[in-house]
Amino acid sequence: MNNFNFYNPTKIIFGKDRISELDKLIDSNAKVLVLYGQGSVKRTGVLDKVIAALGERKVVQFGGIEPNPTYTTLMKAVEIAKAEGIDFLLAVGGGSVMDGTKFIAMAISYQGKNSEDLLKPGFASKHVIHAIPLATVATLPATGSEMNSFGVISHKAAKYSVSSPLVFPQFSLLDPSITFTLPPIQVANGVVDAFVHTVEQYVTQPVDARFQDRTAEGILKTLIEIGKQTVDHPTDYDARANLVWCASNALNGLIGAGVSQDWATHLIGHELTAMFGIDHAQTLAIVLPSLWRVRKENKHAKLLQYARRVWDINEQDESTAIDLAIDRTQEFFESLGIKTKLSNYGIERDKIDDVIDALNANGMTALSETRDLGLDVSKEILNLAY
């Protein structure tokens, strides 16, 4: 097992009907900026419940954060927060609102001349020395943003990962029943995103990390068991509760501690979102099966373990067992209603060259846990995924 530091300070408030507890969780003197997306929380009544729970505190609202939150929109919230003397941020929404709120928390306190610098790789973790405290009411189980220190921000047709230990949410309120209103495709997206987060940290190089491996396998098996159930039966509380807790644990640092991590599927996928607007999880469903087929030899040991332990494939021939596991994975995504081919999204094949150019421009030339997935391999993967 590799050396690691593990730190996760986020308190989780999990279960039904807990929004009223916000009053106890946030300092009574805090001036709170409540942030939300493009209106779902208004339609579902969640925003009203949140505002009611905040009681007599000074509360300002900022709505309109878009899926794949943009720097430009987030900087408008920063101006408002500064003008209003805000000292606590409450994100009410999915990954986009939670990520955007983390960026806002850093940008409010950032003293440098240009807040765009915060988007540079590794910049925030080195240069951000203060951030406004934040918390979340998570309405979409997918990204794990409710329990990690990452945010993905879109700016000028590119996506930037930002991270700082200062933007772990102080607490996250996870009520599975407030996710019942999600459209089926967003639930399916959530299952796929949590699944791919898990395999990015598990189908890598073996380091004899048995707890992390078996925990990852537990998440994957749970997602396979409840994935279709929670898409088809949105108000089945227990199925949804299992998705919510799997999604948080897939990317809260636990299964990634001390293991080798890939993230190539995500980094290639981010270009597909930036370029074509394909939903984040759908880009992962396109890239992952082809990436595994192309990288079958590099990942042989863990792909075989995945086949045997996650899909219970007993086929003796190792190569055939791995092929079956990859096929089953792709069928699983399709069974949720997620298309797994680039051509399914109306993209012309010759656009693959543009994606490769964008990967090159963004420095994504040595991806994967072994840093040997270059542009030629990305091209092979995307052609296979077409």
Ligand code: NZQ
């Ligand atoms: O904007 P509103 O009106 O709120 O509608 C949203 C949005 O249209 C809707 N929605 C959310 N909760 C709902 C709901 N509709 C009905 N009922 C509810 N309870 O769902 C749509 C999608 O929301 P979004 O937040 O964009 O989705 P998701 O949670 O999948 O987040 C995607 C973003 O997270 C980033 C992605 O790159 C993308 O920008 N990621 C963040 C990560 C992290 N912080 O660790 C890791 C991930 O790999 C990912 O990259």
Ligand code: ZN
């Ligand atoms: Zn993801």
